Amino acid sequence: xxxxxxxxxxxxxxxxxxxxxxxxxxxxxxxxxxxxxxxxxxxxxxxxxxxxxxxxxxxxxxxxxxxxxxxxxxxxxxxxxxxxxxxxxxxxxxxxxxxxxxxxxxxxxxxxxxxxxxxxxxxxxxxxxxxxxxxxxxxxxxxxxxxxxxxxxxxxxxxxxxxxxxxxxxxxxxxxxxxxxxxxxxxxxxxxxxxxxxxxxxxxxxxxxxxxxxxxxxxxxxxxxxxxxxxxxxxxxxxxxxxxxxxxxxxxxxxxxxxxxxxxxxxxxxxxxxxxxxxxxxxxxxxxxxxxxxxxxxxxxxxxx
Numbered sequence: 001x002x003x004x005x006x007x008x009x010x011x012x013x014x015x016x017x018x019x020x021x022x023x024x025x026x027x028x029x030x031x032x033x034x035x036x037x038x039x040x041x042x043x044x045x046x047x048x049x050x051x052x053x054x055x056x057x058x059x060x061x062x063x064x065x066x067x068x069x070x071x072x073x074x075x076x077x078x079x080x081x082x083x084x085x086x087x088x089x090x091x092x093x094x095x096x097x098x099x100x101x102x103x104x105x106x107x108x109x110x111x112x113x114x115x116x117x118x119x120x121x122x123x124x125x126x127x128x129x130x131x132x133x134x135x136x137x138x139x140x141x142x143x144x145x146x147x148x149x150x151x152x153x154x155x156x157x158x159x160x161x162x163x164x165x166x167x168x169x170x171x172x173x174x175x176x177x178x179x180x181x182x183x184x185x186x187x188x189x190x191x192x193x194x195x196x197x198x199x200x201x202x203x204x205x206x207x208x209x210x211x212x213x214x215x216x217x218x219x220x221x222x223x224x225x226x227x228x229x230x231x232x233x234x235x236x237x238x239x240x241x242x243x244x245x246x247x248x249x250x251x252x253x254x255x256x257x258x259x260x261x262x263x264x265x266x267x268x269x270x271x272x273x274x275x276x277x278x279x280x281x282x283x284x285x286x287x288x289x290x291x292x293x294x295x296x297x298x299x300x301x302x303x304x305x
Contacts, residue, residue, distance in 0.1 A: 057071055121133055
């Protein structure tokens, strides 16, 4: 069964240009979703954070709304093409750490983007979200985009997530042939967005985007922004990193790169199949192995017929 879902705009540069109601029943903004399968990208680690990569399909159980599901497909260490958004906070709050952020982001892109296979984009956000470099596999363009960023202004953090997911990461179809991820470099604060935290999260969930975050709050007293970063990453199956000093940003990026290289992928066909537009909770576990930690998204939005 295939349905249309209004979830992606064409060429907007900022979410300020379109309100949520503008996307309803607009053929220009529709994408095609296969609602007969749910895809899950996930990682498995032991209690020490080491990746576990020798598991098979029969080692896993998946539940939707607490009902067991049958795993229809399984891949270990998937090499699916990556569609990656780098969101960099360019507000005044990170000015002192900005150069380190730029260099670490460039090194990360060099390590994860393979020309002809993966694509990345760069979005900056201060008083608004700005597309600095569209999805491309050209590393030189990506590096120039990051180098060209300048700090200053407010913080439209949630708008940046909403825009990147709705207008860009949702577009390549079919969805199960791509990995979608977002890396956010920010202190997690927001004072200038039109969209809320939960609206941004919902759009990420609808776009099947896994969010990773690197906190730029180096005071290391947990802030409200840090809590936001933890929430967004946990709900989508990603992870938040909290470097103790600005020089540790590179290690945080490397940790994300390692995780992207050690992912499993499964899909299942929901039973019962519901096209109700609602959020459906999903849990994934390793049979008989309470010592292992599975990190994956916590659910998905079913399209509405």
